[in-house]
Amino acid sequence: MFESVDHIGVAVDDLDASIKLYSELFEMPLEHRETVAEQGVEAALLGVGSSHVELLAPLADDTPVGKFLAKRGPGIHHAAYRCEDVASALELCKQRGLRVIDEQPRRGIRGSLVAFLHPASTGGVLTELVQPAEDH
Numbered sequence: 001m002f003e004s005v006d007h008i009g010v011a012v013d014d015l016d017a018s019i020k021l022y023s024e025l026f027e028m029p030l031e032h033r034e035t036v037a038e039q040g041v042e043a044a045l046l047g048v049g050s051s052h053v054e055l056l057a058p059l060a061d062d063t064p065v066g067k068f069l070a071k072r073g074p075g076i077h078h079a080a081y082r083c084e085d086v087a088s089a090l091e092l093c094k095q096r097g098l099r100v101i102d103e104q105p106r107r108g109i110r111g112s113l114v115a116f117l118h119p120a121s122t123g124g125v126l127t128e129l130v131q132p133a134e135d136h
Helices: 015-026 064-072 086-095
Strands: 004-011 030-036 041-048 051-058 075-082 113-117 127-131
Touching: 004 064, 004 127, 015 030, 015 041, 015 051, 051 064, 064 075, 086 113, 086 127
Parallel strands: 004 051, 075 127
Antiparallel strands: 004 075, 030 041, 041 051, 113 127
16 A cells, blocks of 8 residues: 655744754755645655655644644654555555544645544554645
8 A cells, every 4th residue: 555655744843943943954856835825835845765754834823733833743644654555545544444534535735635643543653644745
């Protein structure tokens, strides 16, 4: 079902400061930055081999990442796994009894298709399924 780790999502208070920290401290190049209004975040992808660290800053306090930061503070928000067909992977997860947040895939960063699985059914880890856009 999964091809590889796509990215690790990290919730941050200050996107610019976090990009600087990861770029300078870990020498991770900034590969992409985008506002994903549907998810209520400004996001940055920093390269780590064929995967990424995705830094997520909320656009408002009442967004999922905003609520996460208010409750838990900055830190790892989710793990994301790359798959060839996110709709099929999501359907398989439902058949296996996993609790889903997204009933259907939706648009994510860089035009990808994504769907989230509830942490209550994945060992306490918010899990994202990612089908990259064809040009990435």
